[in-house]
Amino acid sequence: MLEVSLRMTRPSRPETGPASNQHLAHLLGLVAENRDKSAFAALFEHFGPRIKGFMMRKGADSELAEDLAQDTMITVWRKAHMYTLDKGSVSTWIFTIARNRRIDWARRLKGVQFSDITELEQPSDDVGADEVVLASQESETVKAAVEKLPADQKQVISMAFMEDMTQQEISQNLGVPLGTVKSRMRLAYQKLSKSLEALQ
Amino acid sequence: MNIHHHLDDATIVAYAAGALPAPIAMVVSAHLSFCPHCLARVRKAEAIGSAVMEDEAPVSLSAGCMNNLFERLEAETRSEVTAPALTLSETQEESILPPQVRKALGVPLSEIKWKRIAKGVGMKMIDLGAEDEGKLYLMKIEAGRVLPEHGHGGSEVTLVLSGSYTDKFGQFGPGDIADLDDHEDHQPIVDKGADCICLVASETPAKFKDFLPRLFQPVIGI
Numbered sequence: 001m002l003e004v005s006l007r008m009t010r011p012s013r014p015e016t017g018p019a020s021n022q023h024l025a026h027l028l029g030l031v032a033e034n035r036d037k038s039a040f041a042a043l044f045e046h047f048g049p050r051i052k053g054f055m056m057r058k059g060a061d062s063e064l065a066e067d068l069a070q071d072t073m074i075t076v077w078r079k080a081h082m083y084t085l086d087k088g089s090v091s092t093w094i095f096t097i098a099r100n101r102r103i104d105w106a107r108r109l110k111g112v113q114f115s116d117i118t119e120l121e122q123p124s125d126d127v128g129a130d131e132v133v134l135a136s137q138e139s140e141t142v143k144a145a146v147e148k149l150p151a152d153q154k155q156v157i158s159m160a161f162m163e164d165m166t167q168q169e170i171s172q173n174l175g176v177p178l179g180t181v182k183s184r185m186r187l188a189y190q191k192l193s194k195s196l197e198a199l200q
Numbered sequence: 201m202n203i204h205h206h207l208d209d210a211t212i213v214a215y216a217a218g219a220l221p222a223p224i225a226m227v228v229s230a231h232l233s234f235c236p237h238c239l240a241r242v243r244k245a246e247a248i249g250s251a252v253m254e255d256e257a258p259v260s261l262s263a264g265c266m267n268n269l270f271e272r273l274e275a276e277t278r279s280e281v282t283a284p285a286l287t288l289s290e291t292q293e294e295s296i297l298p299p300q301v302r303k304a305l306g307v308p309l310s311e312i313k314w315k316r317i318a319k320g321v322g323m324k325m326i327d328l329g330a331e332d333e334g335k336l337y338l339m340k341i342e343a344g345r346v347l348p349e350h351g352h353g354g355s356e357v358t359l360v361l362s363g364s365y366t367d368k369f370g371q372f373g374p375g376d377i378a379d380l381d382d383h384e385d386h387q388p389i390v391d392k393g394a395d396c397i398c399l400v401a402s403e404t405p406a407k408f409k410d411f412l413p414r415l416f417q418p419v420i421g422i
């Protein structure tokens with residue numbers, strides 16, 4: 001189990017501090033352009049323990065969690081040139097990769113990897129400037145907005161993102177119709193995306 | 201591409217959570233490769249997801265972890281130099297298939313052996329190795345053909361790749377996705393002028409072990 005002391009020592013992420021998005025994006029840029037290994041090590045120092053914590057929360061033991069954290073970082077090395085600000089914060093981008101690595105491991109599809117399906121090989125998303133999420137504050141803002149969701153909406157968000165449950169599984173687990181699960185997800189998404197838009 | 205029919209918000213969230221059955225995730229991902237509007241919505245949902253996920257307390261890495269990572273990186277950089285670049289012939293016809301679909305399909309569109317499942321209707325299953333999660337297939341339907349009225353047992357999504365069809369929800373052309381609630385019956389009519397090729401995925405309903413697309417159960421008599 002996670003110890004309280006870990007929570008206490010969790011570094012805060014001030015906007016201009018060493019782990020600001022700007023700083024992380026700078027490190028990632030060095031990896032992409034110069035194949036800079038010390039920048040890569042710095043990224044791993046920041047994200048490694050976080051990804052390990054995430055993997056262990058999902059049921060991986062310490063060894064597997066580190067293995068998946070390394071997998072994640074190797075993908076970061078490989079795809080660093082595809083990161084652009086329009087993909088959200090560096091943290092969002094890396095956690096999305098970590099999530100994919102976990103799903104690849106959990107699902108073990110016989111044909112393609114799940115990440116082959118979802119990691120689009122696009123150098124840039126080409127979205128309009130008005131749709132770009134402001135990276136630096138987004139995580140705090142979203143967390144606050146999630147806390148404000150009605151309990152039933154918060155529950156489906158957490159079951160989807162934390163427990164990896166499909167809509168059908170959530171519906172069975174809660175004993176509510178699939179349509180109800182979908183409408184709770186819709187409402188939660190609409191509220192949370194409004195809070196992100198408010199940042200722009 | 202002029203896209204009129206987009207993904208449901210609930211599908212956006214489930215996709216960003218990695219919580220869609222693999223076949224449905226594939227069709228969603230194919231739509232995203234055509235649709236910057238939905239891609240921006242997915243980015244928002246991913247931001248929501250990472251805020252939830254990174255809320256976990258960090259756990260210190262073991263002493264050898266950084267070394268292991270760099271050993272793996274060495275192997276990775278060696279293969280970076282030697283790996284031959286992947287070349288795919290990009291004919292006009294192939295370009296209607298997004299790369300991830302082309303890869304899973306394994307053969308060019310022009311060489312598909314369509315399985316005739318009804319008059320004017322061909323089908324090609326795509327194997328993702330995820331039979332228990334659902335089915336993924338291409339359908340090619342003759343211009344002007346009227347499909348039987350039907351509903352869907354579980355979640356089902358249809359992405360038009362070429363041609364178009366019309367039903368009570370409107371006209372669906374290239375890039376449009378039908379991401380509809382289960383119980384709605386509809387009767388698609390393929391528009392005249394061109395065959396319609398669609399990428400379809402359905403989730404295996406919890407209650408059926410062996411599942412065939414319900415649309416054709418009456419047609420093929422199962």
Ligand SMILES: [Zn+2]
Nearest residue numbers: 206207235238
């Ligand atoms: Zn769309």
